[in-house]
Amino acid sequence: MQILSIVLPFALMFGIMYFLLILPEKKRNKKYNEMISSLEKNDEVVTRGGIMGKIIIVEDNYIILETSAERTKLKVTKNGIATKVNKETE
Structure with missing residues (x-):
């Protein structure tokens, strides 16, 4: 006991x-x-660093984001994505 x-x-x-x-x-x-x-092409995401952008290329381990009107491209690992921004269609 x-x-x-x-x-x-x-x-x-x-x-x-x-x-x-x-x-x-x-x-x-x-x-x-x-x-x-x-994650797919044309999804809008926010990285862990706070950068918002639109996905233009999706690969196995990374994605390429377009981040501004000047079409700046960033290569980011998929684990670097924090959230996906939901666009609500009305």
Whole structure:
């Protein structure tokens, strides 16, 4: 019975930590990976550095963004993309 009284609190703490920290992080990673794999030409994205641009070329590990009216092109790894900007059509 002493072993149970020692192990049970640790098991409960692990269970709470799993549901509060590990599970939400797995969901965020899955959603991010789906977003990265669904990137296509003409999608607007924001990089982790805060640069906004439109995708003009998509390759396996990187993309090329067009970032301004002067058509500045940047080569960025796919992991450098933070979010995809959703344009709502009305």
